[in-house]
Amino acid sequence: MGRRWLVTGCSSGLGRALAEAAAAAGHRVAVTARSAEALEETAARHPGRVVPIPLELRDAARCEEAVRHATARLGGIDVLVNNAGAGLFGAVEEVSDGEIRDQVETLLIGPWRLVRLVLPGMRAQGHGHIVNVSSLAGRMAFPGLGAYVAGKFALEGMSQALAAEVAALGIRVTVVEPGGFATGYGASLARSARRMPEYAAATAGMWDGLRGMADNAAMGRPEDFAARVLALVASPGATPLRVPIGEDAFLHLEAVERAARDELAAARLLADAAPPPEVEDVSHDLV
Numbered sequence: 281m282g283r284r285w286l287v288t289g290c291s292s293g294l295g296r297a298l299a300e301a302a303a304a305a306g307h308r309v310a311v312t313a314r315s316a317e318a319l320e321e322t323a324a325r326h327p328g329r330v331v332p333i334p335l336e337l338r339d340a341a342r343c344e345e346a347v348r349h350a351t352a353r354l355g356g357i358d359v360l361v362n363n364a365g366a367g368l369f370g371a372v373e374e375v376s377d378g379e380i381r382d383q384v385e386t387l388l389i390g391p392w393r394l395v396r397l398v399l400p401g402m403r404a405q406g407h408g409h410i411v412n413v414s415s416l417a418g419r420m421a422f423p424g425l426g427a428y429v430a431g432k433f434a435l436e437g438m439s440q441a442l443a444a445e446v447a448a449l450g451i452r453v454t455v456v457e458p459g460g461f462a463t464g465y466g467a468s469l470a471r472s473a474r475r476m477p478e479y480a481a482a483t484a485g486m487w488d489g490l491r492g493m494a495d496n497a498a499m500g501r502p503e504d505f506a507a508r509v510l511a512l513v514a515s516p517g518a519t520p521l522r523v524p525i526g527e528d529a530f531l532h533l534e535a536v537e538r539a540a541r542d543e544l545a546a547a548r549l550l551a552d553a554a555p556p557p558e559v560e561d562v563s564h565d566l567v
Contacts, residue, residue, distance in 0.1 A: 282307040283513065284354040286347070286398065288337065288391075289364030291318035293463035294413065297502035298361060298509055303329040305510060310350035310357075312364070337364050337390035338382075347397040356405060359513055360398045362391035362435075363413040367465060369487060370472025371479035372426040379472055380427050387431030392438060399446070408451040409513055412439045416529060418457055419522075420536045424483035436522070443521050454512055454519055457533065459526030462499040466490035500526045 285302050289295035291313035299311045303326035311319050312335035319332035331353045335346045351357055368375065368383045395410055402408025417425060418432035436455050443453035469490060493499055508525045524530050 283358040284356055285309040285359045285361065286312070286350045286354075286357050286394075287361040287363060288312045288335065288394070290322065291315065293465065294458065294461060294502050294505050295361075295363040296322060297506040298363065299330065300325070301503065301506035301510055308354050310346075310354060312346055335364075337394075338385045340393060343390065343393050344397060347394065351401060356401055357398050358402075358405075358407065359409045359411065360394060361411045361413065361509070362394060364390070365413070365431075367425065367428045367469045367490075368472060369424050369469045369483075369490070370427065370474070371424060371476065371483055374472040374474045374476055374479065375427050376473065380430075383427040384431050384434070387428070388434045388438065391435060395442065399451070402446075402451050403449055406450045410439075410442070410446075410451065410453045411509060411513065412436075412453070412455050414439075414455050414457050414522075416457060416459060416524075416532050418455065419533060422486055424479075424486045440521060452519070453521065455522045456509060456512070457522060457524045457529055458500070458505055459524065459529030459532065460493065460496070460499045461502055461505055461526065462493060462496060463502060464493075466493040500528075 282305075283302075285299075285307055287295055287299050287302070287309060290299045290311035295311075295313075299309050299322055302309045303322075306329075308329050308331070309326075310331040310333055311322055312333045313319050314334065314336055316332055316334040319330075319334075323330040323332045331350065333346045333349050334342075336342045347357070364386070366383075366386055368379055370379070391412060398408070398410070402410075412435055414432050414436050415428075417429045418436040421429045439453055439455045446453065466489075505525055508523075512519055512523060524533050
């Protein structure tokens with residue numbers, strides 16, 4: 281039987297591809313984006329299966345209304361996919377407090393809020409699947425993306441805690457970590473208001489690479505991402521908490537794991553080589 285999905289960030293890219301694929305596979309899908317107009321084409325292509333819902337992820341009241349609307353129209357929610365996100369580009373010293381807050385609101389607080397809103401229904405029905413869309417930036421850092429990396433690292437940490445909390449309730453949690461996909465992510469990147477020439481050389485290559493993602497033929501296709509997520513949700517057995525998507529994602533994250541092991545080994549050598557701390561002799565004070 282088809283599942284009832286709530287997917288955020290469906291106006292384009294990975295979210296739109298996933299919504300289209302889920303509806304084509306026979307599922308019913310509540311799709312969200314900031315603009316309802318951006319969802320009209322998807323809804324028209326799948327009449328009766330796609331419910332468009334405008335959603336500003338940073339607005340708590342709109343999130344509550346979106347979940348109420350989706351639950352009422354679908355009769356419940358079996359799968360939540362936290363896909364919506366936006367990136368901020370700027371070196372750590374360039375990014376302001378307000379820009380950090382805005383990035384964390386989008387990448388962590390908004391998804392956390394939606395998880396909190398769908399969990400009562402999932403607990404009541406005894407099953408559910410929460411899919412949080414992270415990134416390679418959820419486990420490795422890139423120059424110029426410090427705020428984005430911080431948000432994705434935090435999303436993965438929350439997901440790990442959540443998975444342990446809801447496992448006995450019949451609810452699964454999956455973090456998907458896409459590699460490079462041909463989407464408009466890079467073109468939509470905001471830039472920090474402050475720019476410092478001291479960091480231009482360190483960040484220019486990353487900026488140029490991100491801006492060219494949509495037109496890069498070597499990047500993965502959003503449809504492949506959608507097929508992988510559908511397969512994960514359909515899997516009857518246990519799945520890993522973190523699931524890279526794309527061959528490049530596996531290659532990068534395998535390198536990250538090797539580097540982490542090397543770093544830990546180096547830290548152990550440093551600790552073993554350190555002289556033991558001096559302990560003050562207080563025996564003369566004993567009576």
